[in-house]
Amino acid sequence: MSKREDTLSHLLDRCREEGMRITAALEKILSLLNSKEGPVTVKSLLKSKNIEGSCDPATIYRLLQKLEENGIIRKIGLHDRSTHFILNESGQHRDYVVCLDCGDVEVLEMTCPVEELENKVSKNTGFQDVYHELQFYGICPECAKGK
Amino acid sequence: MSKREDTLSHLLDRCREEGMRITAALEKILSLLNSKEGPVTVKSLLKSKNIEGSCDPATIYRLLQKLEENGIIRKIGLHDRSTHFILNESGQHRDYVVCLDCGDVEVLEMTCPVEELENKVSKNTGFQDVYHELQFYGICPECAKGK
DNA sequence: GTAATTGCAAATCATTTGCTTCGTA
DNA sequence: TACGAAGCAAATGATTTGCAATTAC
16 A cells, blocks of 8 residues: 555544545545645645546535544645645644745745744743744746746 | 834835825825734725725725735735735734634734745745745634633 | 726626535444 | 435625726826
């Protein structure tokens, strides 16, 4: 069994534990999120080959909402018309660079310097269950070239 | 002249430099952004006393777009239905904590540890004009209490 | 005076909801 | 079989756009 398949079945287990039923639409969403390293937009989910035509958008939105409530995926706030989601794997925090021109998202291979600040923020503000999101924005080499 | 008025007239100067005409709607938007420490949602702009009734939403959206293109304001990606904007004052970088329950946004009083990473990211990825956005999310004390 | 900006109405796009039918547990 | 999930259609909300009237420079 490949690493990916393994993760997928583990994700399905987590859904089961949360009382969700395992349906075709759910498997498709998780499989797609699992196949990408970076965040995925709702739009690209809806347009993806496995989903478009076979699942209703309302179904996808409902599933994403439920997955988020159950802590299996996380919404992340990139500047785009369409919301982005990513698997919420503990200890797998990643940061991104986003091209303000074409919207391209790259995953950064670096140690995140902010993790240790979460406790500090929590202590200073009284907020609970604090996590963070860090994004870099700029113009990607392709777009810069095109100018 | 107060600090705030001073900043406002400076903002209007920047707009003039960018070739924008100084209209009532523009002044209202900048004045409101200037009066807040944290980010402002489009919704709250539209609902604000000075604007609602006297300016058309389309006008506000168009101005915000133009202000962003001209680098006078920045869009920031908090998780909410409505987009957030903030004045783009150089050297005035701020980070935030957002309550996932009520949406309350607090400005953090701390030195941001990420600024120095921007150059590194730029070097590693080839992206240009890199800046960053850092947000913390959690449950604010009020909401935690309400549970 | 003239080109940019506004207001209004209509169009678009993302997301949500109601309700009936379907399929997993 | 029963209850959660899916599909479909209609509602909502945010944002965009076309165009004629207005206004800053």
